[in-house]
Amino acid sequence: MEEGFRNFAGRVAVITGAGSGIGRALALAAASRGMRLALLDVDMNGLEETRGLLAAHGAQPLVRRCDVSKADDVQAAADAVFAEFGNVHLLFNNAGVAVGGYSWLATADDWQWSLGVNLMGVANGIRSFVPRMIAAGEEGRVVNTASVAGFLSVPGSSVYCATKHAVVTLSECLRHELAIEGARIGVSVLCPAFAPTGIADAERNRPAGLGAKNPSAGLFDTRLRKAVESGRLTADDIARITFVGIEAGRFYILTHPKIKAAIATRMEDILEERTPTDTVPR
Numbered sequence: 001m002e003e004g005f006r007n008f009a010g011r012v013a014v015i016t017g018a019g020s021g022i023g024r025a026l027a028l029a030a031a032s033r034g035m036r037l038a039l040l041d042v043d044m045n046g047l048e049e050t051r052g053l054l055a056a057h058g059a060q061p062l063v064r065r066c067d068v069s070k071a072d073d074v075q076a077a078a079d080a081v082f083a084e085f086g087n088v089h090l091l092f093n094n095a096g097v098a099v100g101g102y103s104w105l106a107t108a109d110d111w112q113w114s115l116g117v118n119l120m121g122v123a124n125g126i127r128s129f130v131p132r133m134i135a136a137g138e139e140g141r142v143v144n145t146a147s148v149a150g151f152l153s154v155p156g157s158s159v160y161c162a163t164k165h166a167v168v169t170l171s172e173c174l175r176h177e178l179a180i181e182g183a184r185i186g187v188s189v190l191c192p193a194f195a196p197t198g199i200a201d202a203e204r205n206r207p208a209g210l211g212a213k214n215p216s217a218g219l220f221d222t223r224l225r226k227a228v229e230s231g232r233l234t235a236d237d238i239a240r241i242t243f244v245g246i247e248a249g250r251f252y253i254l255t256h257p258k259i260k261a262a263i264a265t266r267m268e269d270i271l272e273e274r275t276p277t278d279t280v281p282r
């Protein structure tokens with residue numbers, strides 16, 4: 001295990017998708033540790049709500065509208081954050097959206113939107129923040145939110161799974177590269193299973209220009225909503241476990257240990273060259 005990141009007070013955390021769910025919970029957890037915060041989201045109302053909740057911790061975050069799928073937006077946000085705080089220590093690339101439906105009916109808009117937010121959002125965060133974090137020479141950590149969907153192949157979620165598998169390997173590559181460079185920056189990939197957040201209503205953030213939705217999404221929507229709503233861990237639980245992982249220097253942060261059996265089955269299927277097992281209960 002790598003060295004963890006423990007000295008939070010006065011350090012700077014950037015959190016994308018901080019207007020709801022896990023991002024908001026990460027903001028509260030960071031603020032309770034005395035961190036200075038930059039919060040990014042497309043949802044300004046959500047960000048203002050988060051700002052209100054943070055007031056209890058005396059935190060005065062930099063709050064900014066930023067569409068993580070847009071490289072220019074993220075670069076401008078990074079410029080503003082470095083101008084305000086001088087450096088960034090914890091970078092949470094967390095914003096994400098979910099789409100459902102059969103692979104063969106996924107629309108080009110489904111792909112562009114999901115890859116744009118879930119994958120390019122993480123890539124843009126890395127591109128715009130990490131070079132200056134390396135140059136500053138201080139210890140830091142990049143925490144990318146993937147999902148257990150980054151290790152599994154869930155029927156009806158091929159687009160989502162493809163983006164999250166990509167975030168896992170991007171995070172692994174990033175970790176190796178930072179180690180080669182001798183940078184004092186660690187990496188974690190946060191892989192929760194279902195938790196009650198706004199993710200089942202991700203469509204609320206779909207841009208009008210990418211409006212064509214998979215016509216079979218409805219077949220899977222109810223199951224996704226039920227699974228999300230019945231998630232036993234809250235966003236706050238996930239944030240707490242994430243900070244334990246950050247302190248411990250853990251790369252893979254799997255918040256829901258029971259799901260490891262399904263991951264093991266997939267890994268074994270690959271190594272044994274077996275037909276993949278569908279591990280999703282019906």
Ligand SMILES: NC(=O)c1ccc[n+]([C@@H]2O[C@H](COP(=O)([O-])OP(=O)(O)OC[C@H]3O[C@@H](n4cnc5c(N)ncnc54)[C@H](O)[C@@H]3O)[C@@H](O)[C@H]2O)c1
Nearest residue numbers: 017019020021022042067068095096147194195197198199
């Ligand atoms: N809740 C779960 O069950 C679960 C499980 C595994 C992984 N995740 C992942 O956790 C992350 C956070 O999701 P959540 O569950 O808190 O959902 P959420 O919908 O509550 O929060 C997602 C946030 O991302 C923001 N967002 C959406 N598009 C954006 C964009 N283009 N630019 C910037 N911000 C944008 C939304 O406005 C929202 O505030 C996502 O990456 C999601 O895939 C969630």
